[in-house]
Amino acid sequence: GDSVTQMEGPVTLSEEAFLTINCTYTATGYPSLFWYVQYPGEGLQLLLKATKADDKGSNKGFEATYRKETTSFHLEKGSVQVSDSAVYFCASFRAGKSTFGDGTTLTVKP
Amino acid sequence: GAGVSQSPRYKVAKRGQDVALRCDPISGHVSLFWYQQALGQGPEFLTYFQNEAQLDKSGLPSDRFFAERPEGSVSTLKIQRTQQEDSAVYLCASSPERIGLAGEYNEQFFGPGTRLTVL
Numbered sequence: 001g002d003s004v005t006q007m008e009g010p011v012t013l014s015e016e017a018f019l020t021i022n023c024t025y026t027a028t029g030y031p032s033l034f035w036y037v038q039y040p041g042e043g044l045q046l047l048l049k050a051t052k053a054d055d056k057g058s059n060k061g062f063e064a065t066y067r068k069e070t071t072s073f074h075l076e077k078g079s080v081q082v083s084d085s086a087v088y089f090c091a092s093f094r095a096g097k098s099t100f101g102d103g104t105t106l107t108v109k110p
Numbered sequence: 111g112a113g114v115s116q117s118p119r120y121k122v123a124k125r126g127q128d129v130a131l132r133c134d135p136i137s138g139h140v141s142l143f144w145y146q147q148a149l150g151q152g153p154e155f156l157t158y159f160q161n162e163a164q165l166d167k168s169g170l171p172s173d174r175f176f177a178e179r180p181e182g183s184v185s186t187l188k189i190q191r192t193q194q195e196d197s198a199v200y201l202c203a204s205s206p207e208r209i210g211l212a213g214e215y216n217e218q219f220f221g222p223g224t225r226l227t228v229l
Contacts, residue, residue, distance in 0.1 A: 004152070036220075043114075044153070044201070044220040089152050096166055096209045098143070098218070100152030 002027040006090045006101035013080055013108050021075040021104050023064075023090035031094035033057075033066050033073040038087045038103075047075075047088070080108045112136070114221035116202050122227045123192045131187045131224045135204030142185050143218060144177055145201040153201050159185060160208045192228045199223040 007022040025031065035047040035057070048057030053068035062077045073090060085108050090101040115134045123129050135142050141160055145153035146169075155169040161182035170177070174192075179185040189196055203218040 043222045044203075046217055049217075091152070096158060097155045097169075098145075098153070100145075100154070102150065102152045 002031065002092055002094060002097070002099045004090050004092055004099050004101040006088075007104055009103075010105040010107060013106070015082055015108055015110050016079045017108075019075070019077040019080045019084075019106070021088055021090075021106070023073045023075065023101060025071050025073065025090075025092045025099075027071075027092055027094055027099075029094060030068070031092035031099075033064070034091045034093065034098075035062070035064055035073070035075050036089040036091060036100075038089065040086070044089065080106070082108045082110055084108050114202055114204050114219050116200075116221040116224050118224060119222065120225050120227075122229065124229055125194060126191050128188065128190045129192055129226065131189075131200050131226070133185045133187070133202030133204075133221060135183065135185070135202070136206070136219055137183075139204035139206050139219070140182075140208045141205035141218075142179055143203045143205070144185070144187050145203065146171075147199040147201055147223070149198070156187070156200075158209070165209075189226075192226075194228050197226055197228045199225050 003026045032051045034049045036044045037047045048059040050057040050066035056065045064075045087103045089103045092099045117132045144156040147153040157177045158166040159179040174190045176188045201223045202221045
């Protein structure tokens with residue numbers, strides 16, 4: 001079946017540092033890819049998405065590019081803020097089902 | 111407007127008890143999904159409804175798990191004879207459109223989840 005593997009955490013960064021969270025997927029066919037974010041005490045929220053190869057999803061300063069050749073969808077942000085502290089989930093969607101990674105906890109210190 | 115709500119938010123059950131978890135999707139949303147999230151892991155798909163029809167239940171872990179959405183709005187996930195391995199957060203999500211034949215994505219809106227602890 002489909003699977004998603006993302007970088008293990010936790011990740012701790014200082015404010016204004018560069019962020020990368022790696023995500024790779026395996027799937028039969030071409031899934032849509034997503035990053036979700038879960039802030040403390042809140043539910044999952046869609047952060048960004050890409051539905052086909054070479055698409056770039058972006059939102060709130062975060063970006064991720066759908067790379068078919070490397071089956072990857074790495075999340076990046078050039079300058080993180082304390083308010084970005086959360087758990088980030090990479091996910092794929094194909095044939096009516098979502099497959100999630102195990103999440104990466106990000107803590108940003110002032 | 112109101113988002114997806116779930117109740118109860120927390121449930122403690124003794125092993126062997128039956129539990130029922132409720133999901134109120136966003137009004138008018140056609141698609142409804144249930145997920146199970148174990149501690150430290152990502153959500154895992156359980157089942158999917160399009161209106162009142164349960165189109166995919168391949169993720170339900172055993173026949174002790176049963177889900178329904180009789181009027182195409184509120185959904186209930188029932189777990190019979192709970193076991194300790196059922197302890198998890200159960201997430202509900204809804205989407206405004208049906209999943210297409212090609213499986214193309216529609217944004218899912220997640221509820222806060224119900225944390226089930228089986229003692």
